[in-house]
Amino acid sequence: MLKVENLVVKYGVIEAIKGISFEVGDGQIVTLIGANGAGKTTTLQTISGLVRPQSGKILLNDRDISREATDKIVKSGLVQVPEGRRVFQQETVEENLILGAYTRKDKAGIKEDLEKVYERFPRLKERHQQLAGTLSGGEQQMLAIGRALMGKPKIMLMDEPSMGLSPLLVREIFSIIREINRDGTTILLVEQNAKMALSIANHAYVLKNGSIVLDGTGEELLRSEEVQKAYLGG
Amino acid sequence: MSGINQFLMQLINGLNIGSIYALIALGYTMVYGIAKLINFAHGDIIMVGAYVSLLCLNTGMPWFLACIVTIVVCAVFGVVMEKLAYKPLRKASRISLLITAIGVSYLLENAFQLIFSANPKPYPGFITLPNIKLGSISIAANYYVTFIVSVVLMVVLNLFIQKTNVGKAMRAVSEDEGAARLMGINVDNTISLTFAIGSALAAIAGILYSNCYSPINPFMGSLPGIKAFIAAVLGGIGSIPGAVLGGFILGMIETMVKAYISSQLLDSIVFTILILMLALKPSGILGKSVKEKV
Structure with a gap:
């Protein structure tokens, strides 16, 4: 469904995204996790066409949308639930x-x-x-x-949907995300709440300082020592 | 003339100039709402409208055709102005935009002075309907036509913004441009449309103004433009009903000051109102200060 290849995004001279590649398969839930400032929101904004990449490709069903205007991208079925x-x-x-x-x-x-x-x-x-x-x-x-x-949407991008919500509401939001996915919408989820995100994700990528440092199935990453230490507080 | 009649006459004068201010203020406020830009060249569109309609009328064109041509020319003019002068600065600081707007204003005034000279040109008023008699006072056609046309335009504009999809898009862009983009709204087109509508309204204001206050000159838009800006601030810049309210309030204050206090102090009093408003309630009468919810 969505394929990102060697994406580089710069704000002035600062390289916010340093050549990342990842893929979201049809019908999947894929999550990008990482600390504040890792480049998660920038990645989503670039996919939605709000920020222009320096280089790299964003393929939506094999069509490169990295230079397209946001309204065209939305029309082709990629919709974002923005941060905040x-x-x-x-x-x-x-x-x-x-x-x-x-x-x-x-x-x-x-x-x-x-x-x-x-x-x-x-x-x-x-x-x-x-x-x-x-x-x-x-x-x-x-x-x-x-x-x-x-x-x-054919694919829905969600930026920190659990931010600022009570634990009860967070659980509700995540069960809604699952439901939406079950009804046929592919989901790319960005979260700081790594535990919840990993528990519903088919595949997950860990973003750190603009690079992908780790990836695997949600379960694999939940068990990974590195992820536990850095993002799960354990 | 008795005191009460005199007062009624002033009321009518106030409604007349107030409706012109309101029409111009609408353009200011719409452009500000969408592009976050105080377009100081907006007042000069009145002047462009006055000259374009004068040229049309001088060719012997029937008045309604002259009006349509003027409206279209000014709308296109507004869009071109946005594309050439303001769009390249979309990401620049507000102060650069403001300075550019003042520059565009001077450019227009001086370009028209070069083309048409600074000499005032008589405007062949074409509103020739009979006066209306209300008791012992009679209202000239210019006055009631200006008022009626303005009110109709304001109602139509309000319906357009409230009911149509494009109007809803304008509201969305005005509140949160980024989120509006994510809805699939083409923000560039929305901004162009806003400039087109604002300039069309200014064109109509220019035609009505010239009918009431012939002759016309290249600097005629400057003062009404600033006054309309004050009206927009008074009502709450960014607010459409605010612009209308501000326009009428300002028109009314102006006429009453002129009639009962001093016509020499007129402009100082009007600008004092602006300063007081900015000091005491910068968001204006109907303006809202939006707070973010966490």
């Missing part, structure tokens, strides 16, 4: 969801998907007329995920 949720606070919940379907023209399909999102997140339905800025952090995260689902 970034819901439109001054719009209602429903308007946020409709904005998620901005690239779609099939009115009937949009309506159907809106109902599906409301089914998955009953809290959003209860509050559909409320301004998104008045929602709690967890609700905003659900809205951000629901909004991304409205774009009918």
Whole structure:
């Protein structure tokens, strides 16, 4: 589905991503874990076309999208749930969801998907007329995920969906991610909560100072001593 | 004329100039909302609109055609201005943008002075409807047409922004450009469209203004432009209803000051309002200060 080859990203003279390569297979959950500043968010922003890479390729179903504009990328089915949720606070919940379907023209399909999102997140339905800025952090995260689902993604990029949420909500969010994946959406997940991320991932990559230093199945990395020491606090 | 009639006349004057300010302020506020840029050249679009319509009318073109040509020319002009002057600076600091905007304003004023000379040119007003009599006062066509056209435009603009997909995209870009991109919104096109709409409104303001206040000159847009900017700040820059409210409030204050206090002190009083507003409530009457939720 998604293949990143020798990606290099620079901010001025600073090399934030130093030639990383990884792959997200069809229907998989793949996670990038790493400490703050390792380059996780930069990687996702580059894939979404918000940041331009210095060199390297980003292949979405074998098509290089590394120079494409974000709106084209979204149209071809790659949708991101950004870090910090970034819901439109001054719009209602429903308007946020409709904005998620901005690239779609099939009115009937949009309506159907809106109902599906409301089914998955009953809290959003209860509050559909409320301004998104008045929602709690967890609700905003659900809205951000629901909004991304409205774009009918083939692959969904998620940047720190568990950030700032209570342990109970974190578990809920992760079970939602699993569900979405089971319904056929490929997922590339970036997390600082390595334990949770690894427990649901088919494959995982460890990012450190802009390079991939380790990769393996979620289970392998959970057991790896290096990962335990550095990211799992054990 | 009795005191009450005099007051009513001033009220009508205030609504007239207020609606022109509101139309211009809408452009300021929309561009600010989307591109985070105070486009100081915006007032000069009024002047461009006045001259373009004058040229059209002088060729013998019927007035409605002249209006359409003027609106289209100014809209395109606004888009070109954005692409040439502001887009290359999208990632530059705000102060560079601000200075560029002032530069564009001077460029326009002086270019038009070169082309048309600084001599004022009489404007053949074409609003020839009869006056309306309200009791003992009569309202000239220029005045009520300006008011009605402005109010209709504001209502249409509001519907456009609230109801259409493009309008929703504009709101989204205005709140969070990055997130809007991630929705698949083409931000460049949205910014261009904003400049086009703002400039079209300024063109209409220019035509209405010239009808009320002939003759026209290359610097005519400067002061109304600044006043409209004050109106936008007063109402809360970035807020559409704020721009309308600010425009009418400013127009009203101006006329009342002119009539009852002193026409010489007029501009000092108006600018004092700007300073007070910026000092006491910089977000304006209807502006919101958004807080981030963690």
